[in-house]
Amino acid sequence: xxxxxxxxxxxxxxxxxxxxxxxxxxxxxxxxxxxxxxxxxxxxxxxxxxxxxxxxxxxxxxxxxxxxxxxxxxxxxxxxxxxxxxxxxxxxxxxxxxxxxxxxxxxxxxxxxxxxxxxxxxxxxxxxxxxxxxxxxxxxxxxxxxxxxxxxxxxxxxxxxxxxxxxxxxxxxxxxxxxxxxxxxxxxxxxxxxxxxxxxxxxxxxxxxxxxxxxxxxxxxxxxxxxxxxxxxxxxxxxxxxxxxxxxxxxxxxxxxxxxxxxxxxxxxxxxxxxxxxxxxxxxxxxxxxxxxxxxxxxxxxxxxxxxxxxxxxxxxxxxxxxxxxxxxxxxxxxxxxxxxxxxxxxxxxxxxxxxxxxxxxxxxxxxxxxxxxxxxxxxxxxxxxxxxxxxxxxxxxxxxxxxxxxxxxxxxxxxxxxxxxxxxxxxxxxxxxxxxxxxxxxxxxxxxxxxxxxxxxxxxxxxxxxxxxxxxxxxxxxxxxxxxxxxxxxxxxxxxx
Amino acid sequence: xxxxxxxxxxxxxxxxxxxxxxxxxxxxxxxxxxxxxxxxxxxxxxxxxxxxxxxxxxxxxxxxxxxxxxxxxxxxxxxxxxxxxxxxxxxxxxxxxxxxxxxxxxxxxxxxxxxxxxxxxxxxxxxxxxxxxxxxxxxxxxxxxxxxxxxxxxxxxxxxxxxxxxxxxxxxxxxxxxxxxxxxxxxxxxxxxxxxxxxxxxxxxxxxxxxxxxxxxxxxxxxxxxxxxxxxxxxxxxxxxxxxxxxxxxxxxxxxxxxxxxxxxxxxxxxxxxxxxxxxxxxxxxxxxxxxxxxxxxxxxxxxxxxxxxxxxxxxxxxxxxxxxxxxxxxxxxxxxxxxxxxxxxxxxxxxxxxxxxxxxxxxxxxxxxxxxxxxxxxxxxxxxxxxxxxxxxxxxxxxxxxxxxxxxxxxxxxxxxxxxxxxxxxxxxxxxxxxxxxxxxxxxxxxxxxxxxxxxxxxxxxxxxxxxxxxxxxxxxxxxxxxxxxxxxxxxxxxxx
Numbered sequence: 001x002x003x004x005x006x007x008x009x010x011x012x013x014x015x016x017x018x019x020x021x022x023x024x025x026x027x028x029x030x031x032x033x034x035x036x037x038x039x040x041x042x043x044x045x046x047x048x049x050x051x052x053x054x055x056x057x058x059x060x061x062x063x064x065x066x067x068x069x070x071x072x073x074x075x076x077x078x079x080x081x082x083x084x085x086x087x088x089x090x091x092x093x094x095x096x097x098x099x100x101x102x103x104x105x106x107x108x109x110x111x112x113x114x115x116x117x118x119x120x121x122x123x124x125x126x127x128x129x130x131x132x133x134x135x136x137x138x139x140x141x142x143x144x145x146x147x148x149x150x151x152x153x154x155x156x157x158x159x160x161x162x163x164x165x166x167x168x169x170x171x172x173x174x175x176x177x178x179x180x181x182x183x184x185x186x187x188x189x190x191x192x193x194x195x196x197x198x199x200x201x202x203x204x205x206x207x208x209x210x211x212x213x214x215x216x217x218x219x220x221x222x223x224x225x226x227x228x229x230x231x232x233x234x235x236x237x238x239x240x241x242x243x244x245x246x247x248x249x250x251x252x253x254x255x256x257x258x259x260x261x262x263x264x265x266x267x268x269x270x271x272x273x274x275x276x277x278x279x280x281x282x283x284x285x286x287x288x289x290x291x292x293x294x295x296x297x298x299x300x301x302x303x304x305x306x307x308x309x310x311x312x313x314x315x316x317x318x319x320x321x322x323x324x325x326x327x328x329x330x331x332x333x334x335x336x337x338x339x340x341x342x343x344x345x346x347x348x349x350x351x352x353x354x355x356x357x358x359x360x361x362x363x364x365x366x367x368x369x370x371x372x373x374x375x376x377x378x379x380x381x382x383x384x385x386x387x388x389x390x391x392x393x394x395x396x397x398x399x400x401x402x403x404x405x406x407x408x409x410x411x412x413x414x415x416x417x418x419x420x421x422x423x424x425x426x427x428x429x430x431x432x433x434x435x436x437x438x439x440x441x442x443x444x445x446x447x448x449x450x451x452x453x454x455x456x457x458x459x460x461x462x463x464x465x466x467x468x469x470x471x472x473x474x475x476x477x478x479x480x481x482x483x484x485x486x487x488x489x490x491x492x493x494x495x496x497x498x
Numbered sequence: 499x500x501x502x503x504x505x506x507x508x509x510x511x512x513x514x515x516x517x518x519x520x521x522x523x524x525x526x527x528x529x530x531x532x533x534x535x536x537x538x539x540x541x542x543x544x545x546x547x548x549x550x551x552x553x554x555x556x557x558x559x560x561x562x563x564x565x566x567x568x569x570x571x572x573x574x575x576x577x578x579x580x581x582x583x584x585x586x587x588x589x590x591x592x593x594x595x596x597x598x599x600x601x602x603x604x605x606x607x608x609x610x611x612x613x614x615x616x617x618x619x620x621x622x623x624x625x626x627x628x629x630x631x632x633x634x635x636x637x638x639x640x641x642x643x644x645x646x647x648x649x650x651x652x653x654x655x656x657x658x659x660x661x662x663x664x665x666x667x668x669x670x671x672x673x674x675x676x677x678x679x680x681x682x683x684x685x686x687x688x689x690x691x692x693x694x695x696x697x698x699x700x701x702x703x704x705x706x707x708x709x710x711x712x713x714x715x716x717x718x719x720x721x722x723x724x725x726x727x728x729x730x731x732x733x734x735x736x737x738x739x740x741x742x743x744x745x746x747x748x749x750x751x752x753x754x755x756x757x758x759x760x761x762x763x764x765x766x767x768x769x770x771x772x773x774x775x776x777x778x779x780x781x782x783x784x785x786x787x788x789x790x791x792x793x794x795x796x797x798x799x800x801x802x803x804x805x806x807x808x809x810x811x812x813x814x815x816x817x818x819x820x821x822x823x824x825x826x827x828x829x830x831x832x833x834x835x836x837x838x839x840x841x842x843x844x845x846x847x848x849x850x851x852x853x854x855x856x857x858x859x860x861x862x863x864x865x866x867x868x869x870x871x872x873x874x875x876x877x878x879x880x881x882x883x884x885x886x887x888x889x890x891x892x893x894x895x896x897x898x899x900x901x902x903x904x905x906x907x908x909x910x911x912x913x914x915x916x917x918x919x920x921x922x923x924x925x926x927x928x929x930x931x932x933x934x935x936x937x938x939x940x941x942x943x944x945x946x947x948x949x950x951x952x953x954x955x956x957x958x959x960x961x962x963x964x965x966x967x968x969x970x971x972x973x974x975x976x977x978x979x980x981x982x983x984x985x986x987x988x989x990x991x992x993x994x995x996x
Contacts (some may be wrong), residue, residue: 012519012552015532021510031941031981034513054510057555069551100630124625124750131629134597254623256590256597362792443529480633483529 003030003083004234005063007042007075015066016251018119018135020049020063027053027232030085037086040075047073048086048119072238091115092125098132103142109149119243130263138262143304146262150270155220155241159227161191163276164369166361168283172434175327176284178206179234180358181194181365184384184392186232193227193275195237203441203453204333207236212337212412212450214403215347226400229351243270255374261301279369280309280316283361286325290433295320317368319361325432326459328354332446332453334414335474341409344391352371353459357415359385366484378417402408414452415444415474419481421488423464423496431495432460440493443484444475451476458494470494500539501528501581503561505573506593506722511565514749515621518547525551528583533771537586538573546584546617549910551852570736576771580941582933589613590623601640608648611743614649624752628761633970641802642809644760648659648768653718653739657725658853659689661774664859666781667729668700670788670932673825676704677732677780677838678856679863681892682882686729686869689849691725701939701951702831705734710835710910710948712901724898732895741768742995759799767806776800777867778807778814781859785822787932793818809902815866817859823930826852830944833972839907851957913949913972919986921962921994929993930958938991941982942962947969949974956992968992 014403020040024034032038034053039046040063048067053117058064063083069075094108104112112129115121121129138146153447178194183193196206196216207216210335218238220227223240226233238247246267253263272280280307285291286298302318328339330349342350343358362384372380384390395405437454445452457469464470473492475481500986506517518538530536532551537544538561542731547567556562569572581648591608595694602610613619619627636644664679683690694704694714705714714734716724721738724731736745744765744821751761770778780803784790790799793832807814826837826849832891836938841856847891860882861875882888943950955967962968969991973979 009524011554012550013522014548014550019512024509024511028943028946028977029977031943031978034511036513050511050512054508056509092754099629101632124621125754127622127625127750128754129627131626132632134599134630135633167892252625256594256623256626272528338642364773376688401646407648445526445529448526448531477527479527480529 001461002079005083007064007077007079007081008058009070009077010057010062010064010066015068016018017123018047018049018069019066020069021052021054021066023058023060023062024055025062026060027051030083031384037120037239039084039086041082041084042076045075047143050122056422057093070146071265075359076422078107083466084461089115089120091121095125095129095132099128099135101135103139104145105327106145106149106349107357109142109145110153113150113153113245116248117431123248123252126248127226129247130260133260133262140304140307141260143214143266143308146266147269147308147312150243150245150266151273154274155242156240157240157275159191159193161189161231162278163179163191163193164238164279164365165192165275165277166281166283167272169268169291170405171286172285172323172327172489175285175360176206176209176336176340177327177354179394180343180354180385180390181362182361182400183233183390183397184358184381185365186230186397187222187384187389188366188380190231190371191227194221194232194234195238195242195271195275198232199447203331203438203446204336204381205447206234206425208333208447208450209235209287209336209340210234212333213407214398215403216401218401222231230393230400232393232397232398233401235401236426242274243267246270252311257484261297261304265301265304265308269305269312272314273312278314279365280314281361281365281368282316282341283319284318285423286320286322287434289324315368317364319364324434325353326437326456327351327357329456329459330394330436331441331456332444332474333450334412335453335455338412338414339411341412344385344394345409347409347426355385377442380447413451414453415449415476417475417478417481419473419485420471421470421493423466423468423470425496426466427464427496427498428464429458429460429464433491433493433495436491436493439482439491440473440487443487444473449476452480454493464496500874502578503581504559505559505575505577505579506562507575507746508555508562508564509654513566516545516547517564517753518567519550519552519556521556521558521560522551522553524558526550527867528581530583535618537582537584537619539580539582540574540577545572545573548620554881563603587613587618587623589619592643593623593627593630597626597633599633600644600666601637602642603893604643604908605649607640607643610649611651612646615742615747621750623744624746628750628758629748630797631758631760632957637690638802638805640966641760641764641806643791644764645767645771645806645810648741648743648764649771652742652772652916655691655738655740655773657689657691657774659687660776660867661689661691662777662863663692663773663775664781664863665691665770667762667766667783667789670783670821673705673706673783674834674838675825675852675859676707677892678841678852678883678888680730680732681842681888681895682856682860682862683889684895685882685887686864688729688867688869689725690730691721692730692732693738693769693773694701694732695735697945701829701936702834703945704732706831706945706948707834707838708732709734709903710831712896712899714899716899721966722791724895728891728976730893731736731899733899735769737861741765742770743769757800759795763799763802767803767810770812771810772815776812777863779814779859779866780814780816782816782818784820785817785932787822793820794818813866815862815989817862821858822932822934823851824935824954825849825855827954827957828951829939829954830972831948832910833951833953836907837912838911839905839910842883842888842892843907844884844886853883885979911949913974915973915979917971919970919991921964921966921967921968922965923994924962925994925996927956927958927960927962927992928995931989931991934989934991936987937989938971939981940987942971942978947974952964952991960996
């Protein structure tokens, strides 16, 4: 039974779910209760939302759409749409089955991911699915089914040329190598359509940092054009509908900060499969305060990555590096964008660690896909960076995405309020707390406030003298600086020893 | 860091969560994001809510409280309250541990239930806890820990006299024996403080049906007074804060309609422990369309019930009955209330099955607690009902709770729109679909619309002639009748055979 209502814009943001507000009396008449899932259809498109009800905030005949909807979905306003109450999703049976410890078939995974992606499954049902991953380790075959199903639930891209990619398993502050690697690789004629996520628990994702230089929320058509013309892009993945179930799965994984490795594997590989990647380098930082705590875990993961890659005929190399140390000096979108520009423009004060790491990863990828002979990848990458071709390519990308290609590092605005922290004693920096840096940068306002963040005046292993600057906080308001300073009373970013 | 805002009433209902709306700019300044959990404190009380944000719907300096909050919680409006962002709940660690298959200690369960009850745990985190129940069967000791922890998280009641109770494991339509058993037992001088739930998936809970006769949402003080004076009550349990975590656990169990038996056991027993019950009869209908599908499951559950009861020194009897057949003729709050009154007032047309079942259960309880000799309980119960003492006691309870003690069955208003369904052929009723009855009654509007429901003109095993009335639908509007008729095109309530 369908009903017809006129869409109205409401400025309420939940940060979590698509909510549509119905008039209380009308909803009752239609048999819709607060909390029910409804399908909203218009113009051969549809959207699943959760119904809330109100006596006054919405008139009969209207349906109020929350900000989470109209910000992300192109649904017409003040327009009549069709409303339908949803029954229980078909995949709920499969989720129950997995929760009771049974293996699922490909078709069952496909149905689950399709229902998650379309919003038919509630947040609670999606949580049960994620939880079922702990019931019994996924078999290799299940991992393959999941990856295939997750990829095939969304768009499957086909780009011309040799499609390659580089992926960093997260957790390391300031790890913006992507923005250096991509222009190097693309400058050498390979196709590298890079889609990134925004930060969820960290102070900046690649998409957040790139957004300081150019728009990243582009339409699928626009992204295709750019990649065809320039061999690369540096965009937010949301516009492309790649492995769309992944986003919602991430949202329910985050509260427990329990990302099962199986979920991570599937999430990464499904996107590569959907993007048509043929050669892939995985950068896996290993360390207590990163996502992968030890080499044993890293090696087990490498094996699974290799298994999945072989199933999809992707050539893969996993690079495991033991580290706790942030990459670059700036943490937070604007500060990280400055670092990246300094490296690409080869400024005198460019952060060497960021450049070196990017060169190393680019080199490995060049060797893997046969663009460079074994042992010569890093040299080729280095020449491309030093010779300015990488920066020229980056300028092309910035311009194509709608930014200013002549931007200089110091043009980038950072927080007007700042505070230095100095060494309380002389010595050497013997430990950097990567997690603490992330926490402080987030308190300062990153990533939603791009100007905010932490600049590291010193690095791991640097000698310091008492009273010397260790790091600097940047924020939009003094209040944020105060909040971050408070957090720094409880924990510290650097440990100074002998 | 605490902030101060003035409470404002908003008329939006989510049906799921406590939401508080903050001004967007202000929230940003305070470091609160949409989706964050906040603690609202006033006058030594506190409430945990989820933050949503809006630019226009709420002014800076104010905090908007959704209907789900101000309907259920006595928080002052237009009053300055203290706001604080919550960090991750301490019990998240314990939930992770259980999810990874490890056993939990009493203290860990206690922390989890306390955090669920106070709202510190999010819906997603609570879902992970429920899902962890599937990881590994709970050991008997874990079940004991959970029951104890869940009871002790809330109020622990102490009523004078011999405190007894009767509990029906749900799933059977029209199973309103409670409203007959309680007055019988109380008329015989025992203490039976009955707290019930409202319907969640069924068309009427005992609280919904009793509410047709008298208010059931009473304060804890009022409930205590009534029980002291009359030896019984028939109220909604929400006001008493008994095993408060149970409600939220139920909410996340419902979407998968996967109530693990362990959850059911703990939920029932925790409330009995908290209410100080010493003698307990469990009514367990067993059948394909009820909660317990077969006798094997029923027996396994009986064993666990007995184990838990022994740990808390409760004398228990579990009565397992194979049935699919609804009890009484009416399904839906008003129609069920009519049935109950007919039994209590011993009207000519009283539904015999409801009376018989209630007598049987009351008899078992009287024997269990020593009020009647073995084999004489049912007779004593029957005399109390027939002699009118049970109705007199019910009148006391109705009056004490604020209803009209002289109500007659036909005084109760039922839906003005009705539709008869007649037999398509002659024969005998060989099957009653309990689930279908529930579905149809809900479509008609029960339980939120008390007037709506299904009246069964025939019962299991009745002979019928072609064209004879089988059942009648009642609703407030013709639209609801149409919707229910539509559902009845796909499935049927009765099956007629030879």
